[in-house]
Amino acid sequence: xxxxxxxxxxxxxxxxxxxxxxxTEQQKRARRARSIAIAVSLGxxxxxxxxxxxxxxxxxxxxxx
Amino acid sequence: MSFTLARxxxxxxxxxxxxxxxxxxxxxxxxxxxxxxxxxxxGHVHPVIGFTALLCIAVGAGAAGALNMWYxxxxxxxxxxxxxxxxxxxxxxxxxxxxxxxxxxxGAVVVLGLLVNxxxxxxxxxxxxxxxxxxxxxxxxxxxxxxxxxGAAGALPPMIGWAAVTGGVAVExxxxxxxxxxxxxxxxxxxxxxxxxxxxxxxxxxxxxVAGAQETRRQxxxxxxxxAPLGAxxxxxxxxxxxxxxxxxxxGAVxxxxxxxxxxxxxGHTASRQMFAFSILYLFLLFxxxxxxxxxxxxxxxxxxxxxx
Numbered sequence: 001x002x003x004x005x006x007x008x009x010x011x012x013x014x015x016x017x018x019x020x021x022x023x024t025e026q027q028k029r030a031r032r033a034r035s036i037a038i039a040v041s042l043g044x045x046x047x048x049x050x051x052x053x054x055x056x057x058x059x060x061x062x063x064x065x
Numbered sequence: 066m067s068f069t070l071a072r073x074x075x076x077x078x079x080x081x082x083x084x085x086x087x088x089x090x091x092x093x094x095x096x097x098x099x100x101x102x103x104x105x106x107x108g109h110v111h112p113v114i115g116f117t118a119l120l121c122i123a124v125g126a127g128a129a130g131a132l133n134m135w136y137x138x139x140x141x142x143x144x145x146x147x148x149x150x151x152x153x154x155x156x157x158x159x160x161x162x163x164x165x166x167x168x169x170x171x172g173a174v175v176v177l178g179l180l181v182n183x184x185x186x187x188x189x190x191x192x193x194x195x196x197x198x199x200x201x202x203x204x205x206x207x208x209x210x211x212x213x214x215x216g217a218a219g220a221l222p223p224m225i226g227w228a229a230v231t232g233g234v235a236v237e238x239x240x241x242x243x244x245x246x247x248x249x250x251x252x253x254x255x256x257x258x259x260x261x262x263x264x265x266x267x268x269x270x271x272x273x274x275v276a277g278a279q280e281t282r283r284q285x286x287x288x289x290x291x292x293a294p295l296g297a298x299x300x301x302x303x304x305x306x307x308x309x310x311x312x313x314x315x316x317g318a319v320x321x322x323x324x325x326x327x328x329x330x331x332x333g334h335t336a337s338r339q340m341f342a343f344s345i346l347y348l349f350l351l352f353x354x355x356x357x358x359x360x361x362x363x364x365x366x367x368x369x370x371x372x373x374x
Contacts, residue, residue, distance in 0.1 A: 034078070
């Protein structure tokens, strides 16, 4: 359900110039590359924890000092 | 009370800039020496656990490099050798480097503690803290002994590798620590001899800037005279073969010969450049020989047990 004020706001926004930060193509490319790198790093970490859990077996939480 | 918020431009930093922040060349030497420490340690470590330890040490070294570049951005900008680094070049904001370094340091220490052992994790935390706080923030800008004392941080990785296997330390990794510790001053002072102007412009009190070239050349020779026999110590102490001992003594003799040339060099910096380049090869050879020793020993042991069975 749309209220009257929302309808008015939407109508007003159509005529307002866009504000805020607009990323350049270079910034978008850099952000995408960073996002992929973070995703890969997290994936590696998940796989690492999984494999170490398999290797250590039930004693995974038993660590020598 | 009011706050003024500075406008933060969206980052243009690429993945390569973050990798550069981790000083990959330094990292490779750290990983290599830690790998040797891990392999020469007595006992067995599962390859996955060994890999995890090395990964954490590598990430920890990268974190220390990032934090170093964050703190030293002002002097990096004034030196030709470092002016193109991501922060002084404007590709990466200091805050990004700080956050990146702190995140990696915390992650590396926590993962090493969780998946390998707590002692190795504590040693890694000490190494990072020593490099960032003691060397970068304190010694580097205040004393010509900066790289002597700060060199301890670079010498610790073999001990972390050893600790990852045994959960403790012993004389053997301490000797490896001493080799890197005494190798660091001749290595960096040889470099600083032909970068004196750079260091002076940046206001870093490196030995040639503070005490002059002659004193630096003398100190290089003195440290090398201690380093050469120390390089052979693993053989003398009985945990490396005569082959290692021969290589260590021969390359140690070359180091002394180069240090003598540096000592007597009057014009130019040919000997200093040669000393700097050979010192890298020297350290690499010593640790590579320990690796060969260990590998061949394991192979020989397998052959003996195979034929005995």
